[in-house]
Amino acid sequence: MLDCGDEEVRAFAEAMVAARENTVFCRECQNLSEQELCPLCSGEGRDRTLLCVVAEPRDVAAIERCREYKGLYHVLHGVISPTRRKSPDDIRIKELLERVGGGAFAEVILATNPDTDGDTTALYIARMLRPHNVRVTRLAYGLPMGGHVEHADGLTILRALDGRREV
Numbered sequence: 001m002l003d004c005g006d007e008e009v010r011a012f013a014e015a016m017v018a019a020r021e022n023t024v025f026c027r028e029c030q031n032l033s034e035q036e037l038c039p040l041c042s043g044e045g046r047d048r049t050l051l052c053v054v055a056e057p058r059d060v061a062a063i064e065r066c067r068e069y070k071g072l073y074h075v076l077h078g079v080i081s082p083t084r085r086k087s088p089d090d091i092r093i094k095e096l097l098e099r100v101g102g103g104a105f106a107e108v109i110l111a112t113n114p115d116t117d118g119d120t121t122a123l124y125i126a127r128m129l130r131p132h133n134v135r136v137t138r139l140a141y142g143l144p145m146g147g148h149v150e151h152a153d154g155l156t157i158l159r160a161l162d163g164r165r166e167v
């Protein structure tokens with residue numbers, strides 16, 4: 001930054017401010033978006049019966065990199081964590097239940113990280129979805145225990161998707 005000229009730094013700062021001002025939460029998937037409906041939700045060729053639930057926007061980017069998954073997403077913006085005092089009300093579970101309650105989804109894939117908080121969150125959501133008569137699966141094989149979806153390569157995510165199981 002110190003090597004850049006004033007103009008460059010100013011342009012960078014303005015770009016950051018503009019990015020923040022133009023960013024909203026997609027009204028469907030809750031991902032960060034520049035429009036009310038993000039490109040993934042409004043895009044053609046997505047399987048609208050399949051919903052993948054992730055903790056963070058960067059997890060959407062990681063799964064999109066594997067180019068195999070063609071369904072929709074739901075971003076929770078966090079996980080349930082007793083140690084970090086995050087309750088179900090602190091993340092976007094209510095919005096998820098409303099979406100699934102609409103009845104359009106045949107399967108919900110829980111793609112939170114395979115660690116304690118990720119598992120807790122997945123089990124909680126699976127329980128809440130039970131009355132909805134929808135298949136609920138969890139990413140299983142491929143992801144290392146304690147690993148992170150965002151750091152996984154495309155092949156690993158692909159295997160994890162293939163190996164998902166009912167919860």
Ligand SMILES: [Zn+2]
Nearest residue numbers: 026029038041
């Ligand atoms: Zn969206």
